[in-house]
Amino acid sequence: MSVEEVAQAKNAVEFSRENLESVLKRRFFFAPSFELYGGVSGLYDYGPPGCAFQANVIDVWRKHFILEEDMLEVDCSMLTPYEVLKTSGHVDKFSDWMCRDLKTGEIFRADHLVEEVLESRLKGDQEARGLTKDANANAQEDADKKKRKKKVKEIKAVKLDDNVVKEYEEILAKIDGYSGQELGELMIKYNIGNPVTGEALEPPMAFNLMFETAIGPSGQLKGYLRPETAQGQFLNFNKLLEFNNHKTPFASASIGKSFRNEISPRSGLLRVREFLMAEIEHFVDPLNKTHPRFDEVKNIKLRFLPREVQQSGSTEPIETTIEDAVATKMVDNQTLGYFIARIYSFLMAIGVDSNKLRFRQHMANEMAHYAADCWDAELKTSYGWIECVGCADRSAYDLTVHANKTKEKLVVRQKLEEPVQVTKWEIELTKKLFGPKFRKDAPKVESFLLNLSQEELEAKAKELKAGGKIVFEVEGMDSQIELDDKFVSIEQVTRTEHVREFVPNVIEPSFGIGRIIYSVFEHVFWSRPEDSARAVLSFPPLVAPTKVLLVPLSNHPDLSSVAHQVSKVFRKEKIPFKVDDSGVSIGKRYSRNDELGTPFGVTIDFESAKDGTVTLRERDSTKQVRGTVEEVVKAIRDITYNGVTWEEGTKSLKPFETQSE
Incomplete structure (x- = not known):
């Protein structure tokens, strides 16, 4: 072909x-x-x-x-301490919206539920308007229903108002962007409940998607996968x-x-x-x-x-x-x-x-x-x-929140070609007063103040000027801290800088x-028109699980010897291959390897034992060419790893005519 x-x-x-x-x-x-x-x-x-x-x-x-x-x-x-994911925001925000049926205890993901129900109603509208999908698509949907372990109410062929159809389509176009509250409002507005019983569900609530675990035998170090x-x-x-x-x-x-x-x-x-x-x-x-x-x-x-x-x-x-x-x-x-x-x-x-x-x-x-x-x-x-x-x-x-939490700078320092004048807020601490006031907590307080951002320093400077003191909280200390100008001073200072310091963007x-793998499965799958039971996975040779099927026509010792020698060549060239020396017909052997996506077949026949030539078959077109083992291996390598087309890679090989498979 x-x-x-x-x-x-x-x-x-x-x-x-x-x-x-x-x-x-x-x-x-x-x-x-x-x-x-x-x-x-x-x-x-x-x-x-x-x-x-x-x-x-x-x-x-x-x-x-x-x-x-x-x-x-x-x-x-893969094990991550609680503090890391708390800082990154995953503990508080890494959630999907779920809703529960209080009678059955069944749990649904809210956005998926809304999506499924509205799509089902649109399908019912299509049926009512006589715009049904083709038989294959309907058969697919019937098969999907059977796979669900619960019986879903049959879709009724009900014609919807044109404005309602438009609303549904707009909602489906934006389904990934709704908040929990918005999903709950949609469920009420469009009467979306348990798809089996029709019972109303609890309003959507956030469910954190992380697997929690404990690190170490004491169980005190909380973590997540x-x-x-x-x-x-x-x-x-x-x-x-x-x-x-x-x-x-x-x-x-x-x-x-x-x-x-x-x-x-x-x-x-x-x-x-x-x-x-x-x-x-x-x-x-x-x-x-x-x-x-x-x-x-x-x-x-x-x-x-x-x-x-x-x-x-x-x-x-x-x-x-x-x-x-x-x-x-x-x-x-x-x-x-x-x-x-x-x-x-x-x-x-x-x-x-x-x-x-x-x-x-x-x-x-x-x-x-x-x-x-x-x-x-x-x-x-x-x-x-x-x-x-x-x-x-x-x-x-990401770098900013981890730097703020750990008090470690995660920055790039770039030498400037010419020095620049930079005005910054700077804080000065009267450290000799911190020890008597805070005792063992003095380093915590000092670290907190010295790691304030420019925006935070500016706010604290205004607070100090207006009230004569600053008030703040330090993690791990029970009460608020108040410091007056005896302890701290915050001023704008202009300095000449020779190095630019910045937090990179990501x-x-x-x-x-x-997900990519499954999508590729669907994109490359097809069936031969002459026999729909003969499935093919048309993987690009570069990613095909096996590159070559080696097929001796029979188990005759002469052919087995050639197959052994050809196998040694493929191993040496690091080309993944499989040998199929079963007794079934060559057509069946090729057909079952088309299902595995194997892009090439190499047939060894009695001519191979005489002159060292073999036949090379291409999976999709079933075209065949013939040449020496070295020529065929080179063609396979060029097509698979060097991006050469079949026509270009086999141009030096002779066309080989055979009966249709």
Whole structure:
């Protein structure tokens, strides 16, 4: 088949999630953890092909970002003390909204519940208007219902008022941005309760998603399993800066497991409780967020869904270059735009369908107060649009809060070409009076005062001038402290500085590897038109779990000897391969490896024993060519690892005609 014929074949049979999941589970890409004991919701194990695919995706990620961008990789502990996550804000704010049925005790995640109910009503409206989906889509939804372990009320074909339809669509476009109170108001307004019984639910309440634990045998050191890999990178900032010879900008990166105690895990690998993350923290001068390599990506055209479009109730993206997106300030700055473009390139390399990718900007009420801008790379699946990568400008928040808490400076010191006059607030302490007044707590009080920010010093100076004293509290001390001008003085002082000191801003691309992996599964899955039972996973060769299927036509000793020699060549070349010398037909052997996404097949026949030539088969088109083992191995290596096309890589090989499989 030609490239055009392959493209047509991939779209000839309607996608079926049920068929895909059957293949993934039957071939052990993944399976529920502890399945013999009934399983635990939101936990999955990867089998051999799933492990290999994940490892290949991570390998591409590491080369694409860490190696190409000269990043500094760290591997930090998954156990995190309470104080770290209290300071970062996770203890107080890392929550989703849940609501409870007081009669049954059943718990729902509020935003998911609102989303499901409104989507169901819109489907009922479509049916009433005669705008039903195709049979395949309805069959998919029926299969999804069966998988839910509770019976959901049948969707009634009820025609909705046009204004109500518009309201529902606008709500769904903004579903990620609602607060708990707003979700509760929507539930009351649209009469959303338990989808099975119809009973009203408690108002949404915040549920912290972190897994709590105790560190050490005493149980006194409270901790959590980390919800992200970022905090370890922030806490190692000074070490990383020193390792980088105190030069900025620079980036750190980390790949590892994170944990979130999801309220209602669903959608297979898309919403789980233990997952692999890959995160980057790019530290940049807040006064200069240009990127030296921006010109390399500026012409990449992407599909953007900015907040203004979402606020209008639309989900129609704007297609433009990353250069124009930055120039018009739709994307806040060059470095953020650069990483958005690099995220796109990475996703294309591992098999994402560009037509099923968009970058959605966070709504104002969705974004952290300290963030300058934030975009999510969303991938379209049968579950809808799924957030797979976040790319945020986190300002200087993280380093600042950890520095304030620990009283350790997390700053960059930059030598100035010319000295500058700087006016700052400075505090002077009469330390000889602190010992008699505070005794053992004197160092705590001194440290608190000496680490006040410029804004805090200015406020305290006004307080001291107005009332003759300052009043404050120090953590670990029971009562308020009052100090008059005998103890402290706060004045503005102008000094000549030769060094600029600043807290860098952070651009953070954060990748949910499991979500990306599942989305790629959907994007590359198809069935052959001549036989829909013959499924194919069209992984790019670079990330395919196994690159080559080695197929001796029979178990004849001559062919076994050649297969052994060819296997030695593949091992030496470090090309992952499998041998299938089972007795079934060659067509069946290829077919079951198409399900595993193996891009190449090498057939050994009796001609191979005579002249050393073998046949090379391409998975999607089933085209075959013939050449020596050395020529075939070179073609496989060039196509897999050097980005060469099939046509270019096999141009020196001879076409091989065979009966259709």
